[in-house]
Amino acid sequence: MSSVALKTEKLDKVYKLGGRQVRALSEVNLEIEKGDFVSIMGPSGSGKTTLLNVLGCLDKPTQGKVILDGVDITDVPEKNLHKTRKHKIGFVFQTFNLMPWLNAVENVELPMEGTGKTKDEIRKRAIELLETVGLSERKEHRPQKLSAGEQQRVAIARALANNPAIVLADEVTGNLDGKTKLEIIKLLGKLNTEQGTTIVIVTHDSQVASMANRMLFLSDGKILAKEKQGTHQNK
């Protein structure tokens, strides 16, 4: 078992935009160890979203490899990619993206559907996860009855449902106020320390980024050589 959760080799992404070629990613080499908590910082237009889409199997790179949990996902055929997304990746979005007609528990259960687990096992796991993120009292509430911070906690619980190799968090504090923002990042830190969850957060917020263990910087589609130590300590 390698100790690398995610690795990219010379990742390139080129878009064609009205006849003009835009290079969104350029030779990105990343290596994220299992159990690490990494932030990737960059201004808008630096390629953050593109990078996250490629890492999360939502977009194919033009060139290069993405090795997730030992498997090169650029080799996985399109029709099987949903399995990789389901089992290896946990997404957390800026706008939470919970299903409005499902309550908190049901939202967390969603990714576990069709994984071979029984209904009881799924329910038990979902309740445990909600306890982990500190929402045991709000299990039956629908998203519109939850505060923004609570919704993001549900989304984090959902991302953890299938024990993914990596959690990809896209600007997860972008819609939260200052206090809630810190709570959510602390929660991610706690999950990282206590459960060894590998987390990558992408953000333009330097305060948020500095609360990770490792800070990487993306500029014009390139990962800069300078790298900083954040305030978070891995176990």
Next chain:
Amino acid sequence: MLYTVRERTKEIGTLKAIGFSNLNIMSQFMLEGVILSLIAGVVGVAIGVVAAPALSGLLLPAVNVGFRDAFARATGTVSSVSGIITPELVFIALGGAVLLGALGTLYPAWRASRTSPMEALRYE
């Protein structure tokens, strides 16, 4: 249904990002389409049950009823131009509603399943 698919683009994108397959998405929309048309069918039949006797009185005055009975006697069939609702008729109406509903949902459901998750997530 097409409108619904557009309305729910972001939701489709999210479901795909968290691991739902094209088939999952397609069957979800098909199921909704069929249930919706079944409900519509039931409502339609219910209205029919109430309205048919009243309307047949309007549309088929006594003269025609006489003609109908004569026709039925002559041909040995039960005339279909009657206000009587038979179980078969209800069954055909519901079946027709579901079938048409399913057919009408096929394309929107397929469109939904082909949505690119990346673009769908960016959609507001």
